[in-house]
Amino acid sequence: MKKIKIKGLVALALLSVLFLGACSGSMNKSSSEDSKNDMDMNYGEATSGEKGDYPETAPQDTADDIVRGNGSFTSKSTVQTQDKIIRKVNMEVETKEFDVLINSINEKITELEGYVESSNVSGRSYNYNNDLRRGRIVARIPKNSLDSFTDNISDIANVINSTSDTENVTLQYVDIESRKKSLEIEQDRLWALLEKEETIEDIITLESRLSSIRYELQNYESTLRTFDNQVEYSTVTLSIYEVERTSPSSEEVKTVGNRIKTGFSDTIYNISEGLKNFAVWFVVNLPYIIIWAVIITVAVLVTKRIIKKVQVKEMNERLRIKNKMAENQENDNRDNKMI
Incomplete structure (x- = not known):
């Protein structure tokens, strides 16, 4: 009976030890999870900005993911972007009054608040056989004044060829804007992290990524400015030919x-x-x-004189031979008579 009681006490002690160990492990795990959640909460408050910028169900990115540019955040523009249309016009024109036309074109460009991107004129040089000139003007005209400008050119010059090209870059523009916005958000988050970092290695990593972001942002901004300029100012290329009469x-x-x-x-x-x-x-x-003419005349006279001398010489030679033959014949006849 006593042995049974001792065994029961031992079993009870073992159960108590196991129960206490399980409780301790659960408390440690809970404490670890709470600590991790606190860190995630602090990170989110420091980097996420306003709550409305990200969906509540979005996964939380780690600092390493942000530095590598692998963050899961996305930015969708809610503002409707106006269509970005690039227009280019090429015109070939003729004119009898070249200088007047050039001046009229430049005055019209100034009147419409455009500008000349490039221009050149060629012709009328000592090495140029034809005295008619030709020119080329590349003008940038505000998009709303393009039709007015081309109509004016048709009125003051004879248009022999005209082509117009249109390119819609709206999708490219919106895509670049979206990428730029995403990089700006990432840049803000990295600046927030950089203010809290204390280790040199993490600071260097963040600054390296920030430098890369700045470079990409500059490229995107340059591309957007180029698109804006091409959209707001249409390109008109004029090939101008001076003629004595215009083509029908x-x-x-x-x-x-x-x-x-x-x-x-x-x-x-x-x-x-x-x-x-x-x-x-x-x-x-x-x-x-x-x-x-002088050279040819002298050559002809000299040639004739030489030919005449040759002919006289040949004639004298023939006469001498003939006389010689006659003399020989006469001698032969005399000898025959003597015999």
Whole structure:
């Protein structure tokens, strides 16, 4: 009976030890989880900004994920972005009054508050055979004034070719804006973390990531500025040709009568231009023509004189041979008579 009582006490003691150990482990685990939750809460308060910026069910990112750029946060713009349309126009025009047209175009660009991106004029040099000039102007015109500008060009010059291109970059623009916004949010979170970090290694890591973010933000901002400029100012490329007469429009050459009239006019013009060009060429090259005429004349005279001398010499030689033969014949006849 006594042995049974002792065994019961031992069993009860073992059960008590096991129960206390289990309670202690549970308390330690609970304490660890509470500590971890407190750290996560502090991190969230320091880095998340306003509560409305992130969904409540979003997973909490670690500091390492943020530094590596692997954070799970996303930013969706709630503002409707206006369509970003880039327009480019190319025009080829003719004019009889080259200088007047150039001045008129520059004045119109200034009037519409645009600007000239580039321009050049060529022709009328000593090494250029044709005295007609040609020019090229690349103008940037406010988008709302583009149609007015092109209509004005059609009024003051003869347009022989015109093309227009349109590019919608709205999706690219919104995508870049979204990436830029995400980087700005990440940058703010990293600045908040940097203020709390104390270890040199973590500070260096955060500053390295911040430097990379700044570089990316500058690239995005530059791209957005370029898009804004191309959208707000349409590009017009003008190729300008100086001519003595303008080309007929498509309406003028539709009927048979107009085609005959145009063709006959072209023929007369080409003949006239050919005669004028020949006259100009002859007068311009007259000194060369005179020099070559003198050289050729002298060469002909010298050649004739040489030929004449050769002919006289040949004639004298033939006469000498003939006289010699006659003399020999006469001697032979005399000898025969003596015999």
